[in-house]
Amino acid sequence: MLLPEQMTRVLVVGSKDSLQQTIETLYGLESVHLVDFSAEEPGFSLGAPLSVASEASQKLLKLRAMERDLDIQQINGKEIEIVSVDKILSEVDNTISTLEAQVFGIVETKASAQARMHEIDSRKKQLKPFLSMPLSLELYSGYKSLTVLSGYVRMDPTKLVQESLSQYEISTGEDGKFIVLFVPKEETAEAQKVLVQCGFTEVPSPTGTGTPQEVLKKLDEEYDLETKASEEAVKKIEELREKHEGFILASDEQLSIDVEKAETPLRLGATAHAFAADAWVPSEEVPRIEKALAEKLGDKVYLDVIEVAERKEHHEPKVESGLGHEEPRAIVPTKQNNGKTVKRFEFLTDMVSTPRYNEIDPTAVLAITFPIFFGLMVGDMGYGIPFIILGALGLRRCISNEWRVIATMLFYGGIWATIFGFFLFGEAYGLHFALQAHELSWSSLLGLDIPNKLFGVIPVGIYDKLSDAKMLLFIAIWIGIVHIGIGLGLGFYNKVVRHGFKHAFMEKFSWLMILAGGAFLFPVLLDMLIAPWLLTDSLSTLLMVIALVLMLPGILLAIKAEGPTSILELPGIMSNVISYTRLAAIGMSKAGLALAFNTIGFVTLLGLDPETSLFAHFDVVMFIIALVILIVGHLTVFILGVLSAGMHSIRLHYVELFQKFYEGGGVKFNPLKVVRKRTSER
Amino acid sequence: MATDAGLIAIGAGVAVGLCGIASAMAEKDIGSAAVGAMAEDEKLFGKGLILTVIPETIVIFGLVMAILLWTKM
Numbered sequence: 046m047l048l049p050e051q052m053t054r055v056l057v058v059g060s061k062d063s064l065q066q067t068i069e070t071l072y073g074l075e076s077v078h079l080v081d082f083s084a085e086e087p088g089f090s091l092g093a094p095l096s097v098a099s100e101a102s103q104k105l106l107k108l109r110a111m112e113r114d115l116d117i118q119q120i121n122g123k124e125i126e127i128v129s130v131d132k133i134l135s136e137v138d139n140t141i142s143t144l145e146a147q148v149f150g151i152v153e154t155k156a157s158a159q160a161r162m163h164e165i166d167s168r169k170k171q172l173k174p175f176l177s178m179p180l181s182l183e184l185y186s187g188y189k190s191l192t193v194l195s196g197y198v199r200m201d202p203t204k205l206v207q208e209s210l211s212q213y214e215i216s217t218g219e220d221g222k223f224i225v226l227f228v229p230k231e232e233t234a235e236a237q238k239v240l241v242q243c244g245f246t247e248v249p250s251p252t253g254t255g256t257p258q259e260v261l262k263k264l265d266e267e268y269d270l271e272t273k274a275s276e277e278a279v280k281k282i283e284e285l286r287e288k289h290e291g292f293i294l295a296s297d298e299q300l301s302i303d304v305e306k307a308e309t310p311l312r313l314g315a316t317a318h319a320f321a322a323d324a325w326v327p328s329e330e331v332p333r334i335e336k337a338l339a340e341k342l343g344d345k346v347y348l349d350v351i352e353v354a355e356r357k358e359h360h361e362p363k364v365e366s367g368l369g370h371e372e373p374r375a376i377v378p379t380k381q382n383n384g385k386t387v388k389r390f391e392f393l394t395d396m397v398s399t400p401r402y403n404e405i406d407p408t409a410v411l412a413i414t415f416p417i418f419f420g421l422m423v424g425d426m427g428y429g430i431p432f433i434i435l436g437a438l439g440l441r442r443c444i445s446n447e448w449r450v451i452a453t454m455l456f457y458g459g460i461w462a463t464i465f466g467f468f469l470f471g472e473a474y475g476l477h478f479a480l481q482a483h484e485l486s487w488s489s490l491l492g493l494d495i496p497n498k499l500f501g502v503i504p505v506g507i508y509d510k511l512s513d514a515k516m517l518l519f520i521a522i523w524i525g526i527v528h529i530g531i532g533l534g535l536g537f538y539n540k541v542v543r544h545g546f547k548h549a550f551m552e553k554f555s556w557l558m559i560l561a562g563g564a565f566l567f568p569v570l571l572d573m574l575i576a577p578w579l580l581t582d583s584l585s586t587l588l589m590v591i592a593l594v595l596m597l598p599g600i601l602l603a604i605k606a607e608g609p610t611s612i613l614e615l616p617g618i619m620s621n622v623i624s625y626t627r628l629a630a631i632g633m634s635k636a637g638l639a640l641a642f643n644t645i646g647f648v649t650l651l652g653l654d655p656e657t658s659l660f661a662h663f664d665v666v667m668f669i670i671a672l673v674i675l676i677v678g679h680l681t682v683f684i685l686g687v688l689s690a691g692m693h694s695i696r697l698h699y700v701e702l703f704q705k706f707y708e709g710g711g712v713k714f715n716p717l718k719v720v721r722k723r724t725s726e727r
Numbered sequence: 728m729a730t731d732a733g734l735i736a737i738g739a740g741v742a743v744g745l746c747g748i749a750s751a752m753a754e755k756d757i758g759s760a761a762v763g764a765m766a767e768d769e770k771l772f773g774k775g776l777i778l779t780v781i782p783e784t785i786v787i788f789g790l791v792m793a794i795l796l797w798t799k800m
Contacts, residue, residue: 634790699773
């Protein structure tokens, strides 16, 4: 069925001493979607976490700190070491305590070494300008009657200093930009004034003893030692990481599971001695859940079926609930009911919204028509086969949802592109298989004679994308009418499920009639406006009458159901249909591009005569240039094919199709379950 | 006639070109707003994508017109 699975609301009640075992059982069933218990239920409070929670979270906290210190990260695609739960439980305490001390020591060493290196760096920077001064460091400080001013200047201050100071001693660095000035204390203010005029920026005088060169050498030696210490620490960290990474990540996973399970009571209601779990489960699973609870817990736990969720929509917001008082109508979770292949397309539906419980899941329709549209827009065997290969590789290798959906599109879309490319268009890489008049083709290129029909029956290329443009546009319009018709049909079904037949008839059947009327009107319009058709006068009158008979009551019904504004939507449905012409238009633009590259490559550069299949002038340089142009050109068309065919195909579904019936906004069925990647229970 | 063909070609070019500019103008506003919304909530990607490509229809209409004109050449 296209509708999501039917759900039943159940209440699991039991005594508190069996709480832990109940939680284990519910997790094991993997089909219980817990509803957060409202804290305002009279007589109930929220449950308290199980006692193991605090201990496990403490361990988890330590593990996470260690992961950070050891720089352990979860990387997808890396080989995973599976650790058994028993091993984790028996060894985790021991490992944490021994590793903690070790890691702490090493990290401390590394941090202090790096801090000292930083310090040395800044000291070296400070010392640098003084290297060109012929003075020992102790001479810069420790004076009672002298002030030492050192720093950078923009212009040479010697002359100014000579004019305005009575006593002074000045040294200038090699480049003349750095000076050290010794003046008596009482003349400090005057000296500073003079220096400021020369653009002085003060650099604090260094401390210490010995010449700057000696000090620098010592600092360099110390820096090397610290570097060595820090490198050693990094190496030790790496060793520890290598040795314990698998176990630490596995323990992290196990403890996270423990904590999650132990905190489940926070989502349950509790009294002094009992608990109550409110949950949605798939209706067909109810007997299995009842059986499992009875087997594991006997009569300590009781399961009560409250209601089977209705699909009909009610407008009153409050209802009687199983707990004996009023509360807002609960949102029923949606468990999409799709097979393996269709499931791959679920991500595309979810990108718009999760379907609601009481509407059709559009994934199945999308899974059928999306690849067909993609294939029609690409419509070329030469691109289709690489799409299939890439898609198959992607489906095998990729883990992330986004890449998987792209691989799915390429694989199934590629299959259709190959089918359409072979039978409908009969081309690969923009070249037809069969011999063409005045045009390149695989036949003329290879010197073969590929027939237009295999064995005289199976067609190889019915239409040419460029010369049969009108026909292809015509076909695209019909595809649009059928596709939108499907959308309105599904919308009709949705309305029947939710509001009953009368409502659906007024709201959706009216539009189906308008669409059908439009379909009858379409050939008449074409006949009048664009192409002289094969319609006789009497036939076109008949079509007009049928169209009016369908459309007028349709419009009246729509006005009755949705008000006069629905007339404004009439051009909308027309533009929706015309929108499908992109199916043909994009195929043509791709074919045009490919044709252009082929012509440049074969005809212009290599001088191939399409009539005689002979190269007029053939030389190696031209051959290489032509090869490069052909490869780059077809790669461009290939990538544009993924982008535009994919985008437009999904757009036709999102904008044109989904708007006819899809509302979305549901909540995904999210059962209690344990996902293990790095641990195993055996 | 050669002039007729030329006029048709110019007409087709103008149809695609102006429609392209129009779609681009519409899409740039919607696109930037959609990216802004996505920065706040990544779940809006799907909706943002749909809204961004809605004006794409304008250029498709232009392309269809151009193709119809071109078949008359």
